[in-house]
Amino acid sequence: MITLNVDLGERSYPIFIGQQLLGDAERVSPCIAGTQVMIVTNETIAPLYLDRTLQAFTDYDPAHVILPDGEQYKTLEILNRIFDELLVQHFDRHSTLVALGGGVIGDMTGFAAACYQRGVDFIQIPTTLLAQVDSSVGGKTGVNHPQGKNMIGAFHQPRCVIVDTDTLKTLDDRQLSAGLAEIIKYGLIRDHDFIAWLEQNMDRLLARDPEATAYAIETSCRSKAAIVAADEKESGVRALLNLGHTFGHAIETGAGYGHWLHGEAVGTGMLMAADLSMRQGWLSEQDVLRVENLLDKAELPTRAPHNMSYERFMELMAVDKKVRAGQVNLVLLKSLGEAVVTADFEPALLRETVEAHRATE
């Protein structure tokens, strides 16, 4: 087992990465302050992993709540089901919530924990590759609004993150690829060597080779932990973790939540960011081809929906959280492995990027 630390002073917490960790009471006990525990999961994950997870919490006689499965249910309305259950069962402000699932369950459980009685503890037990390399770490929690992704939320750090890589055995191939998009992101924003490693090892990751997978998860979590420790609430460097997300969130919202997976939209968004960086004169055509080849190898889409015009992109991107005084900021690439946040791009070049990356009908 590997243990990493997210260094945030009194809010610091460990990330445990290994096998057979779901029922491991030794890991979770130090992260629980009170006596009441509620596991939040969904209807797909419960039959697979709820019983095993409950074993880690037997000392607390844990309750559980099972939500419907899907990005379209990451809403305030469904969030209320968690609050209803907590209140019916008289959970107090020393309770601990446990997120057992992918990024949707993690974001919703974390937000419920941030709000319930003005804030209770929570633990992340991520079960998708995407959640294991990204969403379970860093304390961004929230729900979607029909007009934009993650628009209602809070920063609220978990007490620990438990990554049991065995859970990936039941994940389908499309979801695995979605997780690979966020892994590729860490290479593109700040780690050129990791890009080269991914180019060499993508076949092993797709084949679920345990050693390669563990290395990719560890490298990603290390990178995210360092960025979050440097800038917990995204006033600077943390915004680089948004590479591909301004385009990607527009695609997710525009297509209707759940049609494009988050990782798929981010993958296409990263290629669009690379393409605009080339049009700005920062990347070469060869660099952009490397990004596209890596996404192709990871079996990710690289073209936005054909009905998403430049105007539609601009309308959806106008609510991005990096907008300042009405100005869209994008994460672009100065070189492969070096990202910047900038408002310094030509609208005409952005239009060219959008038009070059729309699927043909």
Ligand SMILES: NC(=O)c1ccc[n+]([C@@H]2O[C@H](COP(=O)([O-])OP(=O)(O)OC[C@H]3O[C@@H](n4cnc5c(N)ncnc54)[C@H](O)[C@@H]3O)[C@@H](O)[C@H]2O)c1
């Ligand atoms: N908070 C953050 O920093 C952050 C970072 C990245 C993404 N996100 C958010 O995370 C969400 C995407 O997360 P995701 O990709 O994990 O999607 P998800 O949570 O919808 O999970 C994907 C699918 O896999 C199923 N599943 C989960 N674990 C499984 C397993 N072990 N075996 C079989 N099926 C399993 C789920 O039930 C679901 O159907 C988006 O809402 C995105 O905005 C948040």
Ligand SMILES: O=C(O)C(=O)C[C@@H](O)[C@H](O)[C@H](O)COP(=O)(O)O
């Ligand atoms: O942790 C972060 O910071 C990220 O930006 C990680 C992203 O992968 C994630 O999708 C995040 O939820 C996007 O944040 P948002 O603030 O643009 O909603």
Ligand SMILES: [Zn+2]
């Ligand atoms: Zn993301």
